[in-house]
Amino acid sequence: MRKTLLINPKKCTGCRTCELVCSLEHTDEFNPSLSRVTMINFPEEIITIPVTCLHCQEPSCKNVCPTGAIERDKETGAVVIVDEKCIGCNMCLMVCHIGAISTVEQERLEYNVKCNLCDGEPECVEFCPTGALEFGRPDDMLLTRKKKVANQLRSLIEEAI
């Protein structure tokens, strides 16, 4: 089974380490504005949630790309942009439901970038200090969640009996 990226909003403390290590990995500098993952902040409620590409099963970005620059990586399952084919038309930006694709300017050229799951070893996941970002087989990760709920049920049952 293919690994997938899961977001656990409740575990996010808003440290933005994901943005920092992502930009370091992909742009060689610390620059949240170039990060492929973005921490969204709701200041009044003091809630933070990391948002990034969910690598959809039917990716609109891939479907709309006029040059076929967006592909699914066979190894990692990531929806990736092939730089050489990208003409920077921004069509993918327009259709992405998540807002996970951005435009960057490098050496006077604009082109589109997005999360590529760091070729199967996402930096954001490695360095996330709280486990708010997870990468693994969905059945494994969801089993952990199910176990947590089961444990709560178990103690309720034990209390009742």
Next chain:
Amino acid sequence: MNGWMGQILRINLTEETVNVEELDQTLAKDYIGARGLGTKIFCDEVEPTVDPLAHENKLIFATGPLTGTAAVSGSRYNVVTKSPLTGTIAASNSGGYFPSELKYAGYDVVIFEGKASRPVYIVIDDDQVKIESAEELWGETILETDNQLRAKYGDNFRIAAIGPAGENLVKFACIMNDRERAAGRSGVGAVMGSKNLKAVIVRGTQGVRVANKGKFKDVLRNCLGKIKESGVTNEGLPALGTAVLVNIISEHGNLPTRNFQKGNFEGAEQVSGEALADELLVKNKACAGCPIGCGRVSLVPDGEYKGFGEGPEYETLWAFGPDCGIDNLEAITKANFICNELGLDTITMGTTIACAMEMYEEGIITKDELGLELEFGNAQAMVEAVKLTGTREGIGDLLAEGSYRLAEKYDCPEYSMSSKKQEYPAYDPRGSQGMGLEYATSNRGGCHVRGYLTSPEILGIPEAIDPLTIEGKAEWVKIFQDLTGVVDASGICLFTTFALGGGDIHELLEAVTGVGYTEEEMMKVGERIWNLERLFNYEAGVGPDEDKLAKRLVEEPLPEGPAEGKVVGLETMLEEYYQLRGWTPEGDVKEEKIAELGI
């Protein structure tokens, strides 16, 4: 440059001019950044005798080379100015997101000079910098100011602002950023208010470059491993916040109670980190790049102290709690929220109220003068006093001057628990002798975050030493003060030092900047900062005579608990300390030391 952005932004509020200057690379290497670089620039440009609230005083926001990086907790900046509370140099440290954003906008340092002719705020949008009218924001709380500016400019801007306390020149007003992070101590918010500067908002799209990416990641992994292994950074702080200390300090009998009349509080359990986690904690919150996440988000769901926000920290819990004889956690939390809204330093606020409470109980100040039944334990009166102070109404006008000026007005300065007119935080130095030396010698007055001797004396980090003796403490204080200077200058959080040592910080600095420091040279920067601050204070008229403690701490023995019968053995420690610092026996910085450090 790697680490540094290489630019200084200078904003003259009188002339309404904006200039960008190149950062001198030698200066950056010699002072690193933040508290170091900010202080150096400040001392070069400002007359030490300046009136802190006059337009000739300057206000400097300074980041470090690790600010805005993923180096553990690289989120800090320092606000450097001359303090209206102490008359000394002030460097007030804060985290959150705002400091990193200054870097992303392209600036290591922002200098505010002069005074605006009307209330203004500054918009820094990468290289576009504007001065806008803040007439409509003047008088608003921190949260309302933040709401209005975000409504106008969007959530991508990070905001630092003053509240009514800063506008009203309360001598211990803070500058708050990202709503509830504070450059808290020494009244830097009053200086901002004196310049008619309500807020600074910033957005940046530039990157902080790193000298050696591969090495950085290795060093970071190593540092994160150490933070995971430490009981303080991996368990205590995340689970209970800084409030983890209430029960620990209380057990050692040095939790100052009722204005330092004793060192143990009967209601400590009710105001502990454990009680906070059980009753009010919603979740943890971290500053940028921080794996610890000590920040608390708390909720008082209903009742007269209803509220929601960040805090309370240990110092705050203590100042409004045990120091005022109060064990009502909800009232303490409410006082914290009000301070955050008005922009008040919770330590000086709580301890000034505690001072007034003792003066009231001793009959020095009357209920008529106070307008409040300000007796120890009266939570309602305490909360009311906080509100009055932010707006300088009634007795608030006098409380707004801090405990020293309050007590001095009634000819009883000994009731102020302060050094250099800044109030002590939450550790009774009679039960933590090294902390006493730290309080007495700190360049910004009573303060725990210049050389946190609680770490070895109470927490046993990096090794346990006896809190009740004075032997060897001078050396510990010197090393801690110098290392803290380096930590503050680099732009990371002091809390990392519960798990990391000088060697780790050196590796982080080297991986990011690549300037080729040795660890010894790095520590020398800490010593350079310390001596520079001291020289400024001397010129400002706050000399070695002020390296002293409140009379109570050196004359009145603690009445009970593990430190019963103890006073602080300051004189002996001070003598040894001056010698280790290479100063004269009178505490003056020698010419040779100035030359050696290249100040």
